[in-house]
Amino acid sequence: MVAVSRRVGRPVVTALLLATVAFLIGPIVLTVIASFASSWTGVLPSGFVTLQNWREVLGLAETFGSQRSMGWDPLVTLPIGGGTTVMVPAELAFSVGLALGGVLINLVVGVPIAYAVSRYDFRGREWVNAVSILPLVPGVILGVAFLRAYPELSGTSVGLIVGYSLLKAPFMVMAVQSEFESMPLRRLEESARSLGASWPRTFLTVIVPNASSGIISGLIICWALAAAEFNFSYIVWAKGTQPLALFLQRHISNSSFTKAAAAVSMFFCIIAAVTLLLQQLGRRGFETRGH
Secondary structure (H helix, E strand, O other): OHHHHHHHHHHHHHHHHHHHHHHHHHHHHHHHHHOOEEEOOOOOOEEEOOOHHHHHHOOOOOOOHHHOOOOEEEEEEEOOOOOEEEEEEHHHHHHHHHHHHHHHHHHHHHHHHHHHHHHOOOOOHHHHHHHHOOOOOOHHHHHHHHHHHOHHHOOOHHHHHHHHHHHHHHHHHHHHHHHHHOOOHHHHHHHHHHOOOOHHHHHHHHHHHHOHHHHHHHHHHHHHHHHOOOHHHHHHOOOOOOOHHHHHHHHHHHOOHHHHHHHHHHHHHHHHHHHHHHHHHHHHHHHHHHO
């Protein structure tokens, strides 16, 4: 029976894993493929290959009304040939900046909270731990509360950044806290301090680099969720350049399937690119600090 289980069990587990991955990745692959099709009326898209959907979404082709694409704003003027202006999609740059701003706040605030809860036993520790994950609520609930508590931040970029950081802070705290709890924090600190390192140096050059996996995971999770946050953005944002989540909603609601597929595919590309960037920057930063 053991021999049969070994022969049959591994293929079954492998097949189940492949089926699960295909089930999860399949819709994404189909959406990306459909973004290069001219129509999608049946189960599968048809009319390949066209870039018109991407051109319209990126604002490189004229669109009208509710289907308007992201505008392009000047980013920087380079001293080439009398001055060359680099243009970027306004809503894309705006959304990336908002999400990264929220992630930065989560990094500065979340890591110390996770460290304190994991390392020290103090009065009110359970309350601090509970409050740190309290914002783990739907964005629509926090959005309504945010409007009443901070009306002066409503409809502003600062308001969105603060809101994103509040909504995603629990994911950073939990990811880093689990990493800290798996480490011998007291032993690491005592070893570093015995060698003459100050407490700030011990924290920044010993403790934080050893928790790099949890920190990078928290950064990626917070970034991806903040970039796609629709409910909070819809309630708090007033007018002007829209966050990317509202841009996607506009295209999904008022555009053809193929154009909506191009908008969603663009979002997938942004998530993948920023995720890889955060991984590389995080690893290089920790390696440099470790040396």
